[in-house]
Amino acid sequence: MIGLVVLTPIMAMLFFFVVAAGRVGVVESKLTTAARSAARAASQHRSVATAHAAATAITETYLKQSEVNCHGGPRVRVLEMDLRPGGNVQIQVSCTVGLSDLTMLGIPGSRLVSADSASVVDRYRSGRQ
Numbered sequence: 001m002i003g004l005v006v007l008t009p010i011m012a013m014l015f016f017f018v019v020a021a022g023r024v025g026v027v028e029s030k031l032t033t034a035a036r037s038a039a040r041a042a043s044q045h046r047s048v049a050t051a052h053a054a055a056t057a058i059t060e061t062y063l064k065q066s067e068v069n070c071h072g073g074p075r076v077r078v079l080e081m082d083l084r085p086g087g088n089v090q091i092q093v094s095c096t097v098g099l100s101d102l103t104m105l106g107i108p109g110s111r112l113v114s115a116d117s118a119s120v121v122d123r124y125r126s127g128r129q
Contacts, residue, residue, distance in 0.1 A: 020099050023097060023099065024097060024099075024111055024113055027095060027097050027113050028115060030062075030063065030066045031068075031074075031093050031094070031113060031115040032115040033062065034058070034063055034066075034074070034093050034115070035059075035091050035092065035093040035115045035116050036117040037058050037059070037062055038054075038055035038056075038058045038076060038091045038093060038117070039089050039090060039117045039118055039119035040119045041054040041055055041057075042055040042078075042089045042091060042119070043083070043089040043120065043121045043122070044122075046083055047083070048078075048081050051078075051081060051089065052078055052081075055076050055078070056076045059074050059093050060073070063095070068095065069097075069098070070095035070096055071096040071097075071110060074093055074094070074095050075093070075094045075095070076091060076092075076093055077092040077093075077094070078091060078092075079091065079092050080118070082121070083121055084121065085123050085124065085125055086120065086121060087121040088118055089119050089120075089121065090116060090117070090119075091116060091117060091118075092116035093115055094112060094113065095112075095113050095114070096111070096112050097110060097111050097112075099111060
C-alpha cells in the first residue's frame, strides 16, 4: 500500500511529461509544414514586402486551421530572401506553446518551438514584373 502511495505521484508526473512532449512534437510538426508552405509562397513573389506578407498570411491561416494556439501568435522571420530567379528564400516560424493546462495543478509553463524551411525561386521565371 505504501508503495502505491509513493508511485502514484511519480507515475502522474511521468504521464504529464509524456503528454507535454507529445504536444510539443505535434506543434513542431505543424510548424514545419507551415514554414515549408510559407517559404514556397514567399518564393513566388517579386518584392520582399509582398513575399513576407504572403509568408505570414499562409502561416497564420495554416496554424489556425490546424488549431495550433501560439501565445502572442506565430512569429514569421525571414532568414534569407533572394527573389532573383534561382535565388533562395528561407523562412523560420516560431510559436510559444502553453503547457500549463496539461497539469491539474495549474503550474505555469510554456516552450518556444520553431521550424524553418527554404524554397528555391523558379529559375525560369521572367525577371520582369
